[in-house]
Every structure is written in C-alpha cells, then in structure tokens.
Amino acid sequence: MSIGPEASITDERSAPTDDAAAVRGTGDTAIAGRSLKQIAWRRLKRDKVAMGGAFVVMFLVLLAILAPVLARIWGHPVNEFHGDQIDPTFSTPIGSFGGISKDFILGVEPSSGRDIFSRILYGAQTTLIVAVLSALVSTVLGTLFGLAAGYLGGWVDSIISRVMDFLLAFPQLLFAIALVSVLPQSIFGVSGRWSRVLVLIGVIGFFGWPYIGRIVRGQTLSLREREFIEASKSLGAGSRRILFRELLPNLAAPILVYTTLIIPTNILTDAALSFLGVGIPPPNPSWGGMLSDALSYYTDDPMYMIIPGVMIFVTVLAFNLFGDGLRDALDPKAR
Amino acid sequence: MVSKTKAVAAAGVAVALGLTAACGGKSDSSDSKSNSGGKSAYNAAITSVVNASDKKGGTLNLWTAQDADSWDPVRGYYAFVWNMNRLYTRKLMDYASAPGKDGLKLQPDLAASEPEISADKKTYTFKLKAGVKFDDGTPITSKDIKYGIERVFAQDVVPGGPTYLINQLDQGQKYPGPYKDSDPNKLGLKSVETPDDTTIVFKLKDPYADLPYLLAMPGAGPVPQKRDTGKQYGSKPAASGPYMISEYQPGKSLKLVRNPNWDSSTDTIRKALPDAINLTITTNAEDLDSRLEQGTADIDISQTGVQTKARGDILRDPKLKAYADAPATGFIRYAAISTKVAPFDNVDCRKAVIYASDPTGLQTARGGAVAGGDIGTNMLPPNIAGSDPSYDPYGRAQGKPQVDKAKQALAACGKPTGFNTIIAVRNNKPAEIKTAESLQASLATAGIKATIEQYDGAQIASVVGSPDNAHKKGYGIMIAGWGADWQTGTGYLQALVDSRYILKNGNFNLPEISDPSIDGLFDQAALETDPAKAADIYKQVNQKVMEGAYYLPFVFDKALNYRNPRLTNAYVHDSFGMLDFQALGVSDGK
Numbered sequence: 001m002s003i004g005p006e007a008s009i010t011d012e013r014s015a016p017t018d019d020a021a022a023v024r025g026t027g028d029t030a031i032a033g034r035s036l037k038q039i040a041w042r043r044l045k046r047d048k049v050a051m052g053g054a055f056v057v058m059f060l061v062l063l064a065i066l067a068p069v070l071a072r073i074w075g076h077p078v079n080e081f082h083g084d085q086i087d088p089t090f091s092t093p094i095g096s097f098g099g100i101s102k103d104f105i106l107g108v109e110p111s112s113g114r115d116i117f118s119r120i121l122y123g124a125q126t127t128l129i130v131a132v133l134s135a136l137v138s139t140v141l142g143t144l145f146g147l148a149a150g151y152l153g154g155w156v157d158s159i160i161s162r163v164m165d166f167l168l169a170f171p172q173l174l175f176a177i178a179l180v181s182v183l184p185q186s187i188f189g190v191s192g193r194w195s196r197v198l199v200l201i202g203v204i205g206f207f208g209w210p211y212i213g214r215i216v217r218g219q220t221l222s223l224r225e226r227e228f229i230e231a232s233k234s235l236g237a238g239s240r241r242i243l244f245r246e247l248l249p250n251l252a253a254p255i256l257v258y259t260t261l262i263i264p265t266n267i268l269t270d271a272a273l274s275f276l277g278v279g280i281p282p283p284n285p286s287w288g289g290m291l292s293d294a295l296s297y298y299t300d301d302p303m304y305m306i307i308p309g310v311m312i313f314v315t316v317l318a319f320n321l322f323g324d325g326l327r328d329a330l331d332p333k334a335r
Numbered sequence: 336m337v338s339k340t341k342a343v344a345a346a347g348v349a350v351a352l353g354l355t356a357a358c359g360g361k362s363d364s365s366d367s368k369s370n371s372g373g374k375s376a377y378n379a380a381i382t383s384v385v386n387a388s389d390k391k392g393g394t395l396n397l398w399t400a401q402d403a404d405s406w407d408p409v410r411g412y413y414a415f416v417w418n419m420n421r422l423y424t425r426k427l428m429d430y431a432s433a434p435g436k437d438g439l440k441l442q443p444d445l446a447a448s449e450p451e452i453s454a455d456k457k458t459y460t461f462k463l464k465a466g467v468k469f470d471d472g473t474p475i476t477s478k479d480i481k482y483g484i485e486r487v488f489a490q491d492v493v494p495g496g497p498t499y500l501i502n503q504l505d506q507g508q509k510y511p512g513p514y515k516d517s518d519p520n521k522l523g524l525k526s527v528e529t530p531d532d533t534t535i536v537f538k539l540k541d542p543y544a545d546l547p548y549l550l551a552m553p554g555a556g557p558v559p560q561k562r563d564t565g566k567q568y569g570s571k572p573a574a575s576g577p578y579m580i581s582e583y584q585p586g587k588s589l590k591l592v593r594n595p596n597w598d599s600s601t602d603t604i605r606k607a608l609p610d611a612i613n614l615t616i617t618t619n620a621e622d623l624d625s626r627l628e629q630g631t632a633d634i635d636i637s638q639t640g641v642q643t644k645a646r647g648d649i650l651r652d653p654k655l656k657a658y659a660d661a662p663a664t665g666f667i668r669y670a671a672i673s674t675k676v677a678p679f680d681n682v683d684c685r686k687a688v689i690y691a692s693d694p695t696g697l698q699t700a701r702g703g704a705v706a707g708g709d710i711g712t713n714m715l716p717p718n719i720a721g722s723d724p725s726y727d728p729y730g731r732a733q734g735k736p737q738v739d740k741a742k743q744a745l746a747a748c749g750k751p752t753g754f755n756t757i758i759a760v761r762n763n764k765p766a767e768i769k770t771a772e773s774l775q776a777s778l779a780t781a782g783i784k785a786t787i788e789q790y791d792g793a794q795i796a797s798v799v800g801s802p803d804n805a806h807k808k809g810y811g812i813m814i815a816g817w818g819a820d821w822q823t824g825t826g827y828l829q830a831l832v833d834s835r836y837i838l839k840n841g842n843f844n845l846p847e848i849s850d851p852s853i854d855g856l857f858d859q860a861a862l863e864t865d866p867a868k869a870a871d872i873y874k875q876v877n878q879k880v881m882e883g884a885y886y887l888p889f890v891f892d893k894a895l896n897y898r899n900p901r902l903t904n905a906y907v908h909d910s911f912g913m914l915d916f917q918a919l920g921v922s923d924g925k
Binding site for chain 2: 079080081083086087088089090091092111112277281282283293296297298299300
C-alpha cells in the first residue's frame with residue numbers, strides 16, 4: 001500500500017515547458033506547429049513495449065466488462081459449486097493441473113469446485129474498478145490540494161504539507177484493516193461486494209493523494225514564478241483562471257503519468273488487502289483473495305496459486321510498462 | 336463458562352474439552368485387544384493401545400504451535416492443557432486411562448474410592464488416599480483440595496478456566512475466592528466441608544449427577560495455600576502428579592521432570608514412563624508437521640490436525656499413514672437457526688434450510704471426510720453416551736441436497752418462493768467461511784437468498800452471543816462449533832439448547848430454543864446418577880432438538896494427527912479426542 005510510485009518525476013527532469021511554443025522553439029522548424037500532444041502520441045506509438053502494455057490493459061478491461069457474457073460462453077456461474085470435480089479426501093481438484101479441462105478452462109477451485117475462469121473474470125471487474133477509481137480519487141484530491149498549496153503558499157501550504165507528511169507516515173495498511181473490519185456491511189444503501197468496493201476505493205484513494213499532491217505542489221511552486229503566469233496576473237486574471245487555465249494544463253503531463261503509475265500500485269494494495277482478508281467479502285471473487293485461499297493448497301494444487309498470481313503480475317506489469325512509456329513520451333527532454 | 340469455551344474454540348483450539356481425569360491403573364488389563372502384536376495401523380490408536388509397553392526412560396519430545404493459555408490448573412481452558420494437566424495435577428476423580436468409551440469412566444484418583452452419595456443425592460463425601468504428596472513432600476490434604484476449588488471463585492485474580500463449580504457450590508454465598516476471604520484459614524466456602532484432613536464433603540443445593548465430572552477438571556485439583564502465588568501460580572504450579580514443571584519459558588518451551596514425591600502405588604491411572612518431558616512451542620505449524628514426519632517431534636499436543644500439505648503426505652504414503660489417526664474431536668460444526676428471526680420462527684422454514692443444504696459440500700468445506708469429519712446427522716457427538724450417528728431424521732448421510740423436500744417445507748412455511756436471510760460467520764475461521772459459502776450456494780437453489788455477513792471472530796460473545804444484537808442485525812443463520820467440557824449430554828447440550836442458558840452476552844443457545852420439555856429433561860438427568868439411564872434422557876433431548884430443526888449439523892469433527900513410530904502406549908482418549916499424553920512412553924530410550 002504504501003509503496004510509492006516507481007516513476008521518479010522530479011522537478012528537474014520533467015518540468016514541463018510552458019507550452020507548445022517552447023518545444024517549437026527548440027525543435028526543428030520543419031515540425032513547427034506540432035503540439036505537445038501530437039509529439040507525445042508519435043513517440044508513444046513508436047514505443048512498442050508501451051503499446052504492448054496498453055493493449056494488454058485494454059484487453060483486461062474488455063474481459064472485465066464482458067465477464068458475464070464470457071462466463072456464460074466458456075465458464076459456469078461464478079458461485080456454482082461443482083462437488084463432483086473435487087476429491088473428497090484431499091479437497092483438491094480431481095483432474096490434473098488444478099482440474100483444467102474442456103469444461104473448466106482454468107480449472108476449478110479446491111474444496112468448492114467453483115470455476116476459476118469465471119472467478120478470474122469477475123475478480124478482474126473488482127480489481128480494475130478499485131484500482132482505477134481509487135487512482136482517480138487520489139489524482140483529484142492530490143491535484144486540488146497540491147495546486148492550492150503550491151499556488152497560495154503561506155499558511156495554506158504549511159497546513160497541506162503537514163497533512164501530507166502525516167498521511168505519508170500513517171500506517172495505511174493497518175488503518176485499512178481496522179477500518180474495513182469495523183464498517184457495517186452496507187453503506188449508502190449498497191451492500192455486499194459493492195459496499196466493500198466503495199470502502200476500498202475510499203481508503204486506497206485517500207491514502208494515495210499525498211504522493212501526487214507533493215508532485216503537483218512542487219511543479220506549481222516553480223511554475224507560478226514563470227513569466228506567463230506573471231503576464232496573466234498583470235492582465236488581471238483571477239486566481240481561478242490562473243489555477244485552472246494556466247497552471248493545470250501545464251501540469252497535465254505529470255499528473256497523467258503519475259495516475260497511470262499509481263494504478264498498478266493500487267492493484268497490489270487491493271490484492272494485499274484481499275489477501276489479508278479485508279478485501280472483497282466472499283463469496284465474491286477477488287484475485288488477492290484467491291491467492292490467500294491458495295496458500296493452504298499450494299503443494300497439492302499449485303495451479304490455483306499460479307493463475308491469480310499470473311493475472312496480478314500481468315496486469316501490474318502492463319500498467320507499469322504503459323505508464324513508463326507515457327512518461328518517456330511526455331518528457332520534453334527525452335529524445 | 337459457556338462463553339469461555341467458545342472463546343477457546345475461537346482461539347483456534349478446536350478440540351473438545353474433557354475432564355482431565357486420569358484413572359489409569361487398569362489400562363493394562365483393559366487393553367487386551369491391543370496386546371495382539373501392537374502393530375500400528377491407520378486409526379489403530381482410536382480403538383486400542385498401540386505399542387503397549389512398560390519400558391521406562393527416555394525423553395518425550397512434545398511440540399505445539401499454540402502456547403498454553405495457562406499452566407495454572409484453574410486457568411487453563413484449552414483441551415490440550417487439560418490433557419497436559421494429567422501429568423502434574425491429580426484430582427479427586429479422574430478419567431480412566433483406556434481407549435474408547437472405557438476412558439470416559441471416572442475413577443478415584445486422590446480419592447480412595449467412589450464418593451459416598453447421600454440418599455437425597457445432595458451430599459457427596461470423599462475419603463482421600465493415604466500417602467499422597469505434593470512435589471515438596473508435604474501430604475495432600477482435603478484442605479488443599481478445598482483451597483484449589485476456592486480458587487475457581489477468584490475470577491478477578493485467576494480468570495480463564497471453567498466456572499461450572501461456582502454455579503453448583505456458591506449457593507447464594509457470593510464467595511469472593513480465597514484472596515478476599517475473611518476466614519483466617521482462607522477456607523470460607525460453606526458448601527465444601529473438611530471435617531478432617533482426609534475427608535471432604537460437598538453439599539449441593541439441588542441434586543447434580545455430573546458433579547464428579549466437574550471435580551475431574553484440573554481446576555478442582557489440590558493447591559497448597561502457602562505456595563499459591565495468585566496470578567503467577569501458572570509459572571510453577573505445585574505438582575501432585577508424576578511430573579513437575581521445572582522450567583517454563585512462555586512462547587518457547589516447557590520442561591517437565593519426575594516428581595520424586597509421587598508414589599506409583601497411590602496412582603492407579605498414570606504410567607509415568609519417560610524420565611523427562613520437553614515441550615517446544617513454535618509458531619510455524621508447517622515446520623512442526625515436517626518435524627513430525629521426520630521423527631524429530633513426537634506429537635503435536637494441540638492435536639487439532641496437521642496442515643494441508645502434511646495431510647496430503649500422510650494420506651498418500653502408507654508408511655506415514657500407519658502412524659496417523661483421525662479421531663473424532665467431540666466437536667460438532669453446525670449452523671444455528673434463530674427462532675427469533677423471521678421467517679425462522681416457523682419450524683418449516685428452518686427445515687427448508689436443513690433440506691436445501693448440501694451435506695457433502697459442507698463436509699468438503701470443513702476438509703473432507705478424513706480431515707473434516709463425518710457428515711453430521713444429529714446434535715449429539717459420537718463420543719457422548721446416548722449418541723447415535725445413525726439417527727438421521729433429515730436424511731443427511733446420503734450426502735445430497737434434497738431440494739424437493741426443501742420446497743415442500745417452504746410451501747408449508749408459507750414462503751413457496753423462498754425468502755432472504757443473513758448468514759453470520761466469524762471472519763477468522765477460513766473453514767467456517769467456506770461452509771457459509773457452500774450453504775449460501777445450496778440455499779439459493781431452493782430460492783432462499785442468503786447474504787454472508789462476517790464479523791470479528793474475537794467478538795463472538797457480543798455479536799452472535801448477544802441475542803439482542805443478533806435480532807437487530809437479522810442473523811437468521813449463525814455458524815459455530817461446540818465441544819463439551821465434559822462428556823455427558825449435560826456437558827455438551829445444555830448450554831446449546833436449555834432455555835435457562837440463554838444469556839444476554841456470551842450466549843450459546845444461538846437458536847434461543849425455549850422448550851420446557853427440553854429443560855425438564857435436563858432436570859431429570861441431573862437426578863440420574865446412573866450413566867446408562869442418563870444416556871437415555873440425552874437421546875430424547877437430542878430427538879427433540881432435531882425435531883425442532885434448530886440446528887443444522889455440518890460434521891462430527893475429526894482431526895488427522897500423526898504420532899512418532901517410537902511412541903509406546905499410544906491411544907486416543909475419548910474425553911479429549913486426542914492421545915492420552917500421560918500414558919505415552921518412548922521405545923528407544925532416548
């Protein structure tokens with residue numbers, strides 16, 4: 001959970017240029033008129049690794065969206081027990097490789113005989129929703145507070161910075177465990193799986209914002225001294241315009257990169273929480289929960305551990321590769 | 336102390352608690368069947384003594400992944416701790432040392448003979464044996480026994496153990512325990528009298544036929560007042576049995592050495608073969624299992640079954656399997672169906688749940704036939720007199736859900752299309768969560784839509800154990816497990832089904848059964864000092880409970896345990912559902 005971002009986006013390295021004009025100025029005149037966006041897109045397209053990551057991510061999103069359909073075609077209902085697939089003495093699947101067969105393409109869960117393929121699909125739903133939405137929460141909070149701290153300065157900056165220090169030092173995992181176990185089963189009228197999803201989004205998102213907040217604050221601090229800000233000020237622009245029309249567009253690149261990179265962190269956090277038993281409540285599937293379940297069977301039925309493990313690995317890797325590629329593409333200093 | 340037992344179960348010690356009595360002298364003769372070769376085989380120790388031997392010497396290497404709650408006889412509540420107490424604590428009466436049902440009989444231990452019971456069955460008089468001594472050589476007197484029993488009352492100083500004796504002996508005196516006793520000799524409990532050093536008299540208010548079983552619990556053992564250190568007593572309790580604690584490092588190890596002042600001629604129960612007994616406490620259960628397989632550990636004294644990996648090893652390898660046993664632990668894993676939460680106030684809706692459940696699915700969720708247990712058919716575990724596993728009123732033994740019957744029951748209940756309910760389950764018990772999932776899936780096929788609600792397992796006493804809270808939360812089905820503190824129908828069932836045992840907190844009569852005829856049967860049993868006749872009464876209680884469909888029994892719990900081939904005199908004691916530790920010896924003298 002408290003794994004910071006892998007990307008090092010420091011002020012020096014990725015300080016964005018004020019606008020496309022700067023790029024144009026340093027670049028060849030032949031490509032004049034190309035915006036930062038276009039340049040980034042061209043670079044991204046050329047980066048095969050990043051594009052591979054992006055395709056995998058899109059594929060996973062598609063799997064999650066189509067989970068009910070796919071489960072009907074190639075799987076079984078997600079909570080249907082198949083006792084006939086299970087050896088009653090060892091509680092492990094009868095078939096080899098975790099019971100993989102024509103009917104159960106990823107095998108069956110030990111002890112219950114539920115279809116792992118269906119559970120992986122539905123697990124993808126929760127995992128991706130939690131990871132993406134909590135990243136969004138972090139980004140929105142981090143951007144707002146970072147901008148406010150950096151631009152307003154003074155006591156606002158002090159308070160926000162201390163709060164961020166406090167949150168970064170907070171034992172987030174322990175807090176999440178404590179919080180999740182005392183919260184009621186239904187919140188805001190939703191119960192079961194989705195209430196827990198909401199809690200996870202809230203917890204992971206809330207504790208993630210200081211990372212992004214610090215970066216935004218640092219960027220804002222350096223940007224607000226720049227000429228174009230002074231120019232808008234002298235032209236009589238209000239704080240709101242300066243913050244959202246002048247500063248924010250210049251912060252878009254680091255924010256975007258950072259958001260992409262905290263998604264995999266969030267996936268791992270979500271898996272860790274599920275692994276510790278405070279994630280999505282059973283019988284709803286989650287990858288971390290499957291991993292934790294698999295622990296007691298790993299010698300007899302390693303496939304049950306390998307499958308969700310590989311899914312988590314592939315997803316995290318894909319998001320990381322894509323995020324790295326995006327950072328390279330958006331970095332004006334990169335060639 | 337129903338709640339206590341539950342807490343124990345919650346703490347992960349899944350073993351039935353039995354009386355720790357060691358009546359052992361007769362074991363040699365009663366084991367004639369085992370003497371035929373004594374070769375070990377799978378489950379052999381359940382019915383016979385494996386490797387019967389009188390060879391003394393050597394060191395017994397015991398291991399556990401769970402430290403004792405306390406070695407103070409009055410504070411321990413884990414089953415294995417009661418079993419260990421047989422090594423150093425003698426009681427007035429203790430269980431015979433024999434496999435099978437013979438082990439459930441109480442024999443005089445410190446008492447010279449069976450108690451003399453008055454005609455109105457309210458007065459029990461015990462005479463003590465001559466020549467019984469503590470480890471420091473002082474004779475054990477009736478006053479030491481009374482003082483030990485008084486310590487049970489001091490729940491503010493030495494809490495943790497069972498408190499049944501308070502219910503029977505306080506009789507309105509509100510005795511505060513010896514530490515706050517105004518009596519100069521600290522022997523102020525009125526219901527227990529010690530007219531001389533070898534006589535102790537218990538005067539009950541109402542007849543209570545199970546009193547000897549309460550006196551066979553370690554907490555009723557003798558404690559010399561001058562050596563009582565209150566809270567610290569557990570670190571070095573006075574020993575009356577053949578061994579004494581020489582060193583205890585919490586969380587690490589316990590060492591027992593011979594008690595020089597124990598005289599085998601006064602003890603007909605204990606064998607005392609090894610010269611020393613070492614207990615190693617680890618935190619790594621998997622490592623413990625591999626040590627068992629390699630023979631560097633003799634047994635796991637928690638006796639709650641090996642982990643999944645070792646289970647596979649043992650069951651696949653005939654050589655290992657020959658030294659394994661899967662005895663019934665005396666626990667039943669069950670779902671309690673609340674009579675106070677609609678629609679379960681209607682018996683047919685409760686029946687629908689029982690019929691719709693998948694017996695095999697629930698059994699597999701508990702670990703399967705070997706490691707989980709046999710499919711539960713009724714609410715009296717097989718090691719209790721009066722039980723009959725073939726009594727199967729809901730046809731569960733055949734293993735398949737009976738959706739047709741469930742639908743009929745639903746129609747009779749006026750809910751032909753099903754209903755919604757909540758299954759409450761402890762979050763720290765993976766197997767219980769799995770049974771909840773299985774139950775949820777099979778109930779859905781009959782149209783009963785159940786939501787699983789997990790709660791903090793450590794809070795069981797105030798979550799499902801509080802009827803008000805359970806009603807408020809709408810817990811229709813509550814998953815739990817129960818083992819007896821002593822192996823009679825009263826010891827097992829009363830807390831679960833007697834309406835007078837419905838508590839505001841720490842309740843275990845989860846369905847809130849309130850049936851005067853059931854309560855009446857327990858009163859009848861309390862008068863019945865003949866175990867055979869009492870067994871008949873418990874049979875009736877069991878039938879009434881099953882007819883009311885208050886409980887859905889999942890399995891009669893079992894645990895697959897492995898024992899070192901070098902062990903002698905290995906047999907499963909029915910009062911604990913585990914090996915009888917005091918009988919064990921080692922064949923190689925090491």
